Amino acid sequence: MKTPKNLSKWAKKLFREILNEFSIDDPAGLAILKTAMEAWDRSREAREAIDRDGPTYMDRFGCPKGHPLLTVERDSRSQFLQALKALNLDIEPLRDAAGRPPGTTKRR
Secondary structure, eight states: OOOOTTSOHHHHHHHHHHHHHHTOOSHHHHHHHHHHHHHHHHHHHHHHHHHHHOSEEEOTTSOEEEOTHHHHHHHHHHHHHHHHHHTTOOOOOSSSSSSSOTTOOOOO
């Protein structure tokens, strides 16, 4: 499948890597992967605007309000993660057990 043209350079790269690594070739899987990458791009665009404008603004009464794109960023990140989860990718765990790796505890 061709990489969707509407994706950012980074999202196109990740799309290709996931596509190749996990051999996604069914129409539903491709649609979910495309949706994930579009959601990621949307969250990044919102984050860039928030970084540029600041996380808050003053409304007409002089009260601070959250940037309207904060919810877009949050929702888009959630959609990205949900789409990846829906793909049910078989990813190996980094370690066998939860917690700190052996030998990293500080002694007092």
